[in-house]
Amino acid sequence: VSAVWPRIIAHADMDAFYASIEQHDAPELRGRPVLVGPRSLRGVVLTASYEARPFGVGSAMPMARARRLCPQAVVVPPRFERYKQVSAQLMRALADFSARVEPLSLDEAFVDMSGSSHIFGDARSIGARLKAAIREATGGLTASVGVSASKYVAKVASSFAKPDGLTVVPPDEVRAWLAPQPISRLWGAGPKTQARLAEMGFATIGDVAGADPARLTAALGRIGVRFHALSRGEDVREVAASRTAKSLSCERTLERDIDSREEIERQLRKAADGVGRRLRKNRLLAGGVRVKLKTSAFRVLTRQQSLPAETQSSEVLYGTAAALLAAFDERGPFRLVGVCAYDLCSAAESTQLDLDVGDGARSRRLDAALDAVARRFGPGAVQRGSDAIGQSGIVGDVNLDFLNDDG
DNA sequence: TCTGGGGTCCTGATGCTT
DNA sequence: TCTGAAGCATCAGGACCC
Numbered sequence: 001v002s003a004v005w006p007r008i009i010a011h012a013d014m015d016a017f018y019a020s021i022e023q024h025d026a027p028e029l030r031g032r033p034v035l036v037g038p039r040s041l042r043g044v045v046l047t048a049s050y051e052a053r054p055f056g057v058g059s060a061m062p063m064a065r066a067r068r069l070c071p072q073a074v075v076v077p078p079r080f081e082r083y084k085q086v087s088a089q090l091m092r093a094l095a096d097f098s099a100r101v102e103p104l105s106l107d108e109a110f111v112d113m114s115g116s117s118h119i120f121g122d123a124r125s126i127g128a129r130l131k132a133a134i135r136e137a138t139g140g141l142t143a144s145v146g147v148s149a150s151k152y153v154a155k156v157a158s159s160f161a162k163p164d165g166l167t168v169v170p171p172d173e174v175r176a177w178l179a180p181q182p183i184s185r186l187w188g189a190g191p192k193t194q195a196r197l198a199e200m201g202f203a204t205i206g207d208v209a210g211a212d213p214a215r216l217t218a219a220l221g222r223i224g225v226r227f228h229a230l231s232r233g234e235d236v237r238e239v240a241a242s243r244t245a246k247s248l249s250c251e252r253t254l255e256r257d258i259d260s261r262e263e264i265e266r267q268l269r270k271a272a273d274g275v276g277r278r279l280r281k282n283r284l285l286a287g288g289v290r291v292k293l294k295t296s297a298f299r300v301l302t303r304q305q306s307l308p309a310e311t312q313s314s315e316v317l318y319g320t321a322a323a324l325l326a327a328f329d330e331r332g333p334f335r336l337v338g339v340c341a342y343d344l345c346s347a348a349e350s351t352q353l354d355l356d357v358g359d360g361a362r363s364r365r366l367d368a369a370l371d372a373v374a375r376r377f378g379p380g381a382v383q384r385g386s387d388a389i390g391q392s393g394i395v396g397d398v399n400l401d402f403l404n405d406d407g
Numbered sequence: 408t409c410t411g412g413g414g415t416c417c418t419g420a421t422g423c424t425t
Numbered sequence: 426t427c428t429g430a431a432g433c434a435t436c437a438g439g440a441c442c443c
Binding site for chain 1: 434440
């Protein structure tokens with residue numbers, strides 16, 4: 001860290017992660033075009049190996065089209081458990097460099113190296129060492145690494161030279177380096193926003209940097225201000241070591257569209273079971289349930305319901321989801337059914353949260369929770385009144401309820 | 408061409424509380 | 426007791442990311 005480098009932030013991004021793992025594990029796939037994705041014709045490509053990309057195949061492309069463009073490609077169904085293993089190797093390797101590692105997904109992460117330059121050298125040698133460590137930890141897989149003084153610029157830098165690239169952008173060169181990049185490199189500007197920016201006459205990040213922020217705000221709202229800052233390389237966000245999940249969902253696109261009530265309920269049951277299992281595994285409770293349906297015409301509909309008491313029970317999730325079906329106007333057919341648990345909290349802290357408040361909405365929730373406990377364990381399990389509310393007996397019974405739910 | 412699954416964040420409408 | 430406004434929570438939808 002110096003006057004020139006207020007922070008040193010690296011972004012590591014694995015190259016064609018899933019496809020590279022498949023090629024690593026199955027040597028006969030090396031050197032050949034590989035598509036990782038579902039065998040179903042309704043799916044999309046998750047990752048295309050670098051051998052497949054010259055054919056015009058890329059992530060998120062419909063499988064049917066990818067196979068037409070590159071018929072000789074080998075299609076491999078994804079093995080997420082395996083990818084998680086390799087991801088853990090990657091994150092452990094990064095943790096050797098800094099306590100501040102922020103995973104963004106299975107295959108990429110930020111590393112705050114600000115405190116370590118005296119150990120690992122300047123920005124370029126830090127990047128080179130990261131790449132070498134990743135290669136060694138993952139059995140030879142390559143990553144592209146970007147190093148700069150902010151998260152945003154580090155991320156754009158890592159994507160600049162792929163695969164196996166290393167791009168360092170010193171702080172005093174950030175503005176000039178960003179300026180010629182296309183607006184598609186603006187974090188948060190997807191197809192819709194890019195089109196609007198193009199209409200406004202912006203083609204490069206430099207164009208946005210030179211624009212009047214008021215004009216950006218008028219056209220795009222709050223995100224306009226953020227674009228203006230990012231385009232000038234201003235990004236003060238810290239590398240956050242840990243984040244807690246806010247929702248957890250399970251959704252499936254079906255082999256064929258469905259419209260019978262029984263079939264939809266069967267799919268909801270499967271999804272609710274999946275969500276419940278993961279809630280219990282991660283010791284989380286859900287404060288609400290959301291049902292998602294996608295029509296044959298790709299319209300996405302959602303209905304949600306907050307729960308009287310937090311739960312991790314598949315039964316409660318399913319019951320709530322099934323009841324929500326009545327709130328949809330559309331009758332189908334649907335191509336996707338999903339269940340999402342939101343307002344998550346950890347199972348350990350949940351009871352304290354409930355006991356600790358006395359205002360309107362929450363105290364009604366607490367009342368409902370206590371009713372549930374009383375129904376299940378008998379009226380003696382709950383003592384009401386302001387004096388009784390802090391008693392540990394209530395806490396114990398609520399926890400027991402959830403443990404029993406685990407089966 | 409025919410469009411996944413896992414998420415996050417934002418916006419606007421609406422209804423409840425204060 | 427009535428009324429209005431402000432502030433907040435909830436809900437539905439949409440854009441985006443990997």
